[in-house]
Amino acid sequence: MPTQKLYAGAKLREIRTRLALTQKDFAAKLGVSLPYLNQMENNNRPVSTTVVLALAQEFGLDVTELSTGDSERLVSDMREALADPIFAETVPPLADLRLTASNAPGLARAFIELHRAYRQTHERLASLDEALGREDARIQASPWEEVRDFFHYCDNYIDAMDRAAEHFAQRAEGPEGVRERALAAFTGQGIVVRYADQHALRLFDPGESTLTLSTRSSPQTQLFQMLLQLALTTQNKLLEATLDFARFQSDEARAIAKIGLANYFAGAALMPYGTFLAAAQETRHDLELLGARFGASIEQVAHRLSTLQRPGAKGIPFFFVRVDQAGTITKRHSATRLQFARFGGACPLWNVHRAFETPGHFLRQLAETPDGVRYISLARDVSKMGGSFGAPVRRYAIALGCETRHADALVYADGLDIDNAAAYEPIGISCRICERTNCHQRSVPPLERRLTIDTNLRGTLPYEVR
Structure with missing residues (x-):
């Protein structure tokens, strides 16, 4: 099978900008001519093996950054947006979408954001009777979707939060050691941790300086909620700095993201990056063994495995x-x-x-x-x-x-x-962006395909995909 060529112009420009280098200086350090670098940055040529090696040797760059999933995410998201019936007559070919994702990722994200705004406007108009008369009846991005996309395009890895959590949990012996460190941190803040028979998993009273955890929840959930509150209490400056960088459009999105970042810290503290990565490799990613070793649930372990994307030490x-x-x-x-x-x-x-x-x-x-x-x-x-x-x-x-x-x-x-x-x-x-023509579970016709309808024939589907 032929080796797939690597086009990563946008990523090369991002790296050069991050290093504050001109094209001329960057080309010199990579050992290529200025025109050659310009062609690579504009995706007129693939990134050569020489350049990949130079990036690793000259800048210590994790070369896997050149082939991150951003392009695939953008293409997938654009295809789904273009499956909207309003684009039925003007659907660009897949090759154009890939070029846009590679050469103009900012434009691709703007298009996705525009379609999301259109979709939400359409849904709001469909329920206009419910929105009329409300002071907050203005069109804005869904806070939940905005936060979801933030983590999505961060590759679900937040380096600053991950390293802070790993630093907190260093030298802790298993989940009990992490729990003892958390209790000691709360004591240092003058916060009392107690347990009660309550419906809420976690209840923090800042006035009384008490954290109450539910006895109805599992030990794994109790520890996770304790670490989540610890992040909110002791890592607030880091949380706020990360939120400032994200520039969310609403206070609601910022609040949801703060909880999401605190959740991230809790998972990373319970399963510190280096220790957890080594254990995952040792157990061959056995979820049950990892859950028992780190005092985490199956879902927490699975989620954590999907975040092991630290540059230079990826899982x-x-x-x-x-x-x-x-x-x-x-x-x-x-x-x-x-x-x-x-x-x-x-x-x-x-x-x-x-x-x-x-x-x-x-x-x-x-x-x-x-x-x-x-x-x-x-x-x-x-x-x-x-x-x-x-x-x-x-x-x-x-x-x-x-x-x-x-x-x-x-x-x-x-x-x-x-x-x-x-x-x-x-x-x-x-189904709207799946090109399979013979799927017996298809619910709607695929995008970019014409249909044949025969009133005298009924197969698995009421139409035939051409």
Whole structure:
């Protein structure tokens, strides 16, 4: 198979700007001519092996930064936006989208933001009777989606928060050691930690300087909520600085993001980067062994594995997703080429939807996306009990996966017939942007394909995709 050429003009310009170098100086340090560098920065030429080596040797750059998933994310998000019926007659070819994502990522993000604003305006107008007369009836980006996109385009890795959490947990012996450090930090702040039979997982009273955790929740949840509050209490300056950098459009988005960053700190403190990465490699990413070792839940471990993208010390690029019983994606991240739909649910052929049928068991799946990339997908339900009789049970399913080229490092790949093409199930992102013509679970026709409708013939679908 021929080696894929690497076009990374936008990333090269970003690196040069970060180093405060002119094109002439940058070209000299890379050992190439100024015209050659200019052509690479404009994606008229691929990045050469000489340049890749020079970036690593001259600047100590993690060369995997050149092939991050930003381009794939942008292409996927643009294709989903263009699946909107308003673009039915003006859909640009996929090659144009890839050029835009590579050469003008800022323009691509602006387009995605514009479509999101249009979509929300359309939804607001559809429920105008509910919005009329309200003082806050103005059109603005959904705070939740704005925060979700912030983490999405940060590759779900926040370096400053991750390193602060790792520094906090250094030399702590397991989850009990982390818990003792957290209690000591609270004591130093004059805060008393106590437990009570309450519905709220965590209740902090700044006036009384008390943190109350629910006895109805699991020990893992109690420790996680303790660390979350610790981040809010002791890392506020770092949290606020990160939020200032993000420049959210509303106070609501900023508040949601602050909780998200505190959650990030809690997970990183419970599973410190270096220690956790080494343990993940040692156990071949066994979620149950890692959960027992770090005092974390299966979902917390899976989520943490998807964040191990520190430059110079990256783990396996995983995708991670959580869906509810309706199939709606409630958490999503991918460090792989597989990207998720921004709106709605995931492909119905994906094993994450079947996890609800087998509670307490892991489901393994070999899957292939329309671009020919093959993945190992691991799915499991993560039901969360209410803690008392009659309390509602929150039911979710999670999926964690990676490309099959990492199979040797994954215990869940053992025994799977990875070399057998027939063992792979065809999955996609969403029906509107999936190009498969013979999917028996298709809900709507694919974008960029014409249909044939024969009133005298009814196959699996009421139309034939050309």
